[in-house]
Amino acid sequence: MADIFDSDRIFFPDDPEMRVLGSTEKLAQWRHRNRGPAFLRIGRRIGYHGSDLNAYLNAQRIDPNGEAA
Template sequence: MTNLFEQNRNYVLGDPELEIIGDRDKLAQWRHKGMGPAFYRLGRKIIYRGADLNSWAEANRVEPVAGGQN
């Protein structure tokens, strides 16, 4: 598994690295719907762990099918 995010780092809203999965609004929509990567809510602060982001990204990985779709 390739890590897109630093495993031992915490990311907060506004960190440019989070833009790889979605903007602030998209992340807010996912949190509201119970979707997207795991996160911590500490008061009004939202924190994503790099390990959780990598796990979520790996779970959403798509393997192309040889020869394409018919």
């Protein structure tokens, strides 16, 4: 599967690319519930490493044919 996010970049919840995962509110709920992709706390800001986002999306893959992912 092709990577959606640049693996060498830190993404912030308000970046337009993050809309693939949902709203900033949804990301905040996931962090609060210890769900969703791994994140970094940089001072008071939250960041997501591109490689973690790609790994999270790849783990969510469902093949309706039942073939190995």
